[in-house]
Amino acid sequence: MLTFDHHTLGQRVLFGVGAAAENVAAAVRELGAERLLLIAENSITALPDEIAEHLPVVAWISEIAQHVPADNARAAIALAQTEAADAVVSVGGGSATGLAKIVARDLGLPIVAVPTTFAGSEATDVWGLTEDNRKVTGIDARVLPKVIVYDASLTASLPVQLAMASGLNALAHAVDGFWAPRADPINTALGTEALSALHGGLTALDRNPEDLEARERALYGAYLAATAFASAGSGMHHKICHVLGGTFGLSHAEMHAVVLPYVTAFNTPYAPDAAARVAKSVEGRDGASAATRLFDFRTALGVVGSLKDLGLEESDIPLAAQLSLKAIPTSNPRNVTITDVEALIRAAWAGEPPDS
């Protein structure tokens, strides 16, 4: 019997290669916005210039850092207030979207988000903020962008390694969603479709970085995965990664790529349906487990392979484990002890095969 309570978040989602400027203009018109705060990465050039030239931009922030440092957030809010901004347009990865979200949370401004990575923040109502080395996250309907403008050509300038890591971050949204606190048949279906789009898109992109269709397929998968994650909530994987990112400053996408196989190996005996979905979508040797397939896929894509290589000190592992344990949902399919989580982080730190 089906018994669940599923929330679908309301957003307009536009896809179109080469159509970002036109679609942003249409979205801004629809919102009736007349004073835009533009939050745009320096690494993306043409689109922000075009937006600033043709739309009513009153302020432009290009200083963007990962995990939304509180000082940057305060400065962005103050600028939006001084310039009486009535909407935010963000162009960039999860960090640019994340900064826009804090402005939206505190000032109630609508966001038009133009993602340039596969992070997926644009499809969630989750905000994050980091102060005094602690990352806090929360859910707030005001931070969900009103409109998402996807244009796969904007991801073309992403360095290949970063694109692959970002795609694996998206994959983690789908997989972690399978055992997250509000997992249900609808977000599981979205996550399953996301896995196949992401696996197919990233595999094709690895063969040919110029393949725009592959980028678009990965972007579509990233959107589906983030939608599934927004609905299902943060599972064990995301809680560990929030600690590793917020307290130890590890690079977001790569860290997700590294940790996912270990959480999957840990949960697999207690989440056989989730493991079967991963094993079906992610190619691998006959009989290889879901965790090994994820590990081998990450290796094949050339993404960094250990938390040690991302800069985590071995001496930080006990604190990372303690902080993670406090955050891991009690609904995780497998009970987690401090010994478990420390062993998991240690294996990810060393980059050992996950089933060993």
Ligand code: NAD
């Ligand atoms: P990012 O936004 O920090 O970008 C990584 C790097 O890539 C930056 O140097 C950026 O300038 C550069 N870059 C981005 N797009 C580019 C492009 N098209 N071409 C060239 N360079 C480009 O990284 P990310 O992984 O996209 O986002 C990570 C952040 O997003 C973290 O803070 C994370 O917590 C947050 N996040 C939040 C959610 C959510 O639901 N709230 C979901 C996913 C990620």
